[in-house]
Amino acid sequence: MSATSTVATLPLAGANAIAPREAWGHELVELAEGYPDLLVLDGDLANSTRADIFAAAVPDRFFEMGIAEQNLLGVAAGLATVGYVPWISTFVPFLAKRALDQIRVVIAQPHLNVKMCGAYSGMLTGKTGKTHQSVEDLAIFRAMPGVVSIAPADAVELRQAMRAMMAHDGPMYLRVTRDPSPVIFGPDYRFEIGRAALLRDGGDVGIIATGVQTVRALEAVELLAVEGVHAALLHVPTIKPLDVDAVVALAERTGAIVTAEDHSIIGGLGGAIAETLAERRPTLMRRVGWQDVYGESAPNDTLLEKYGLTPRHIAEAAREVMAARG
Amino acid sequence: MTMTEPGVSPADVAGRPALADLRRRSIEVRRLILQSIHTAGAGHIGGPLSVTDLLVNLYFDRMDIDPERPDWPERDRLILSKGHSSIALYAVLALRGFLPIAELATFDAANSRLQGHPDMTALPGLDMSTGSLGQGLSPGVGMALGARLRGAPFHTWVILGDGELQEGQIWEAAFVAARYRLGNLTAIVDYNGLPQFGWPRADGFTREAPIEDPGGKFRAFGWNVVECDGHDHAAIRAAFDLAETHVGQPTCVVARTVKGKGVSFMEGDYLWHAKVPTADDLARALAELDTLSAAEERS
Numbered sequence: 001m002s003a004t005s006t007v008a009t010l011p012l013a014g015a016n017a018i019a020p021r022e023a024w025g026h027e028l029v030e031l032a033e034g035y036p037d038l039l040v041l042d043g044d045l046a047n048s049t050r051a052d053i054f055a056a057a058v059p060d061r062f063f064e065m066g067i068a069e070q071n072l073l074g075v076a077a078g079l080a081t082v083g084y085v086p087w088i089s090t091f092v093p094f095l096a097k098r099a100l101d102q103i104r105v106v107i108a109q110p111h112l113n114v115k116m117c118g119a120y121s122g123m124l125t126g127k128t129g130k131t132h133q134s135v136e137d138l139a140i141f142r143a144m145p146g147v148v149s150i151a152p153a154d155a156v157e158l159r160q161a162m163r164a165m166m167a168h169d170g171p172m173y174l175r176v177t178r179d180p181s182p183v184i185f186g187p188d189y190r191f192e193i194g195r196a197a198l199l200r201d202g203g204d205v206g207i208i209a210t211g212v213q214t215v216r217a218l219e220a221v222e223l224l225a226v227e228g229v230h231a232a233l234l235h236v237p238t239i240k241p242l243d244v245d246a247v248v249a250l251a252e253r254t255g256a257i258v259t260a261e262d263h264s265i266i267g268g269l270g271g272a273i274a275e276t277l278a279e280r281r282p283t284l285m286r287r288v289g290w291q292d293v294y295g296e297s298a299p300n301d302t303l304l305e306k307y308g309l310t311p312r313h314i315a316e317a318a319r320e321v322m323a324a325r326g
Numbered sequence: 327m328t329m330t331e332p333g334v335s336p337a338d339v340a341g342r343p344a345l346a347d348l349r350r351r352s353i354e355v356r357r358l359i360l361q362s363i364h365t366a367g368a369g370h371i372g373g374p375l376s377v378t379d380l381l382v383n384l385y386f387d388r389m390d391i392d393p394e395r396p397d398w399p400e401r402d403r404l405i406l407s408k409g410h411s412s413i414a415l416y417a418v419l420a421l422r423g424f425l426p427i428a429e430l431a432t433f434d435a436a437n438s439r440l441q442g443h444p445d446m447t448a449l450p451g452l453d454m455s456t457g458s459l460g461q462g463l464s465p466g467v468g469m470a471l472g473a474r475l476r477g478a479p480f481h482t483w484v485i486l487g488d489g490e491l492q493e494g495q496i497w498e499a500a501f502v503a504a505r506y507r508l509g510n511l512t513a514i515v516d517y518n519g520l521p522q523f524g525w526p527r528a529d530g531f532t533r534e535a536p537i538e539d540p541g542g543k544f545r546a547f548g549w550n551v552v553e554c555d556g557h558d559h560a561a562i563r564a565a566f567d568l569a570e571t572h573v574g575q576p577t578c579v580v581a582r583t584v585k586g587k588g589v590s591f592m593e594g595d596y597l598w599h600a601k602v603p604t605a606d607d608l609a610r611a612l613a614e615l616d617t618l619s620a621a622e623e624r625s
């Protein structure tokens with residue numbers, strides 16, 4: 001097993017918790033200074049997505065479009081043709097599903113520079129339930145030619161990802177989560193579109209995680225370490241383009257892979273890794289995520305427990321796949 | 327109803343193309359449409375013939391554009407939201423110098439810049455990709471809003487089908503355009519009274535109009551509304567004059583048109599929405615256009 005250098009993370013115990021959506025609002029304000037063409041278009045949700053932070057600071061570049069998401073995405077496309085860089089403020093389901101055909105025809109197909117941000121991504125949507133939770137957004141965007149899809153692990157990575165998005169020309173999707181979550185990256189961390197980060201190395205099993213689920217995967221690595229299991233953890237913030245080489249290398253080193261995401265096990269990270277490994281390096285796998293179900297409204301901890309997204313579930317999947325590999 | 331119907335004078339206007347010229351262009355565009363659809367063996371025909379005079383008027387009389395610089399930032403914008411009528415737009419762009427006329431023969435073929443529905447990544451001169459009905463007005467709102475933010479003087483024109491007005495997104499866009507008082511935006515409704523299939527009338531042969539009183543609906547959403555005969559270049563010019571100079575509100579031009587206009591056996595027949603003319607159909611249709619242009623030359 002060749003040791004590979006890992007990216008440092010901050011200690012989980014006593015970690016500072018920041019809500020990614022608030023970091024998103026503040027970062028928009030900072031980006032606006034350097035980019036006069038940055039605009040924010042809102043679908044009547046600014047005080048939930050926290051685009052209200054931007055609206056207060058840069059009012060002349062904030063446009064309320066009302067509760068009409070298909071039009072919201074279409075207007076963004078038109079603004080992009082005139083050289084503006086619209087950032088979208090709405091919840092994932094109303095973006096990725098309500099306005100899907102608009103995204104396809106006037107943003108993805110013409111490859112326009114629109115930054116599609118899905119707030120309240122994943123399962124933890126403040127007790128709003130299945131209409132507001134997103135099980136299939138990564139699957140949808142990943143299947144759209146030319147759309148870059150990013151799911152950051154924490155507020156630090158989110159802000160860096162937004163800077164990278166601003167510097168990149170083309171349609172992009174960004175997952176933004178609602179509730180405060182531990183900050184795992186220090187100021188030295190460097191996000192790069194399409195690059196995965198090895199956070200822990202180990203030869204017994206390889207865990208691949210995306211989004212905030214990476215934080216729970218870090219805890220799973222600690223649970224496994226107590227049992228003497230050396231798990232590697234690869235964080236994949238860019239679902240597309242996928243860092244195929246890093247994924248294949250991890251499979252080669254461990255021969256047993258677990259994926260972990262706050263998304264359906266179909267079509268998102270788990271789907272992408274399974275497709276990749278089936279072609280490049282067939283490897284036993286387990287996929288931790290929503291098991292092809294819609295969710296419900298409940299407190300966060302209850303949801304994570306009931307739908308199998310806790311560190312314990314990730315560790316259990318790791319034991320299983322190791323046993324299967326032998 | 328308090329819609330404006332511009333007073334139409336058939337007279338030519340100094341400094342503008344002669345009306346007879348515009349009419350000749352329209353006949354030429356209709357010829358190219360018929361030939362291209364026949365050659366391609368596919369495509370739409372009723373809608374392109376219906377929208378022909380509106381496009382000719384925009385590209386030869388109205389819009390500030392430059393075929394040498396299709397991406398000139400200050401050009402006027404045109405979105406053909408009823409994208410299935412692409413061949414009419416391609417024919418007009420060809421006559422206007424954006425592409426060789428001979429290229430029309432590649433319509434719908436592999437590797438062609440002339441895709442079945444307008445693809446802005448394929449052909450310079452197309453301001454938006456369309457084909458999924460109901461979507462074109464929203465990017466038009468974005469362009470008009472962008473023009474205002476940039477302080478750019480261009481006008482944005484969006485052509486909608488009347489069947490297309492059944493799409494909900496049109497009314498989302500209509501609401502927001504009025505809310506932002508986009509006087510630099512005009513929606514033109516190609517009001518030919520026929521969609522693709524629609525509801526049958528009691529006679530079993532003809533079809534119901536897809537939407538009643540589109541002008542009244544746009545007015546209710548806060549738009550300035552102008553009506554005109556969509557096949558009379560003097561009337562279209564007068565309506566577009568009113569649309570372009572109106573401030574504080576977007577304008578909707580309801581252009582009364584005939585689906586299949588210019589070919590007697592296609593006019594008003596919903597079955598010609600997307601039927602390919604046979605060699606015989608083509609010959610008869612072109613002969614009718616020849617008669618029209620002969621009459622034009624005599625007058």
Ligand SMILES: Cc1ncc(C[n+]2csc(CCOP(=O)(O)OP(=O)(O)O)c2C)c(N)n1
Pocket residue numbers: 372373374376408410457458459460486487488489490491516518520521522523536585
């Ligand atoms: C969203 C969507 N639904 C259906 C179609 C298929 N379609 C193409 S043309 C057409 C009828 C359009 O009627 P109208 O807007 O009145 O256009 P015109 O009569 O001028 O051709 C339909 C239903 C489509 N292109 N997009």
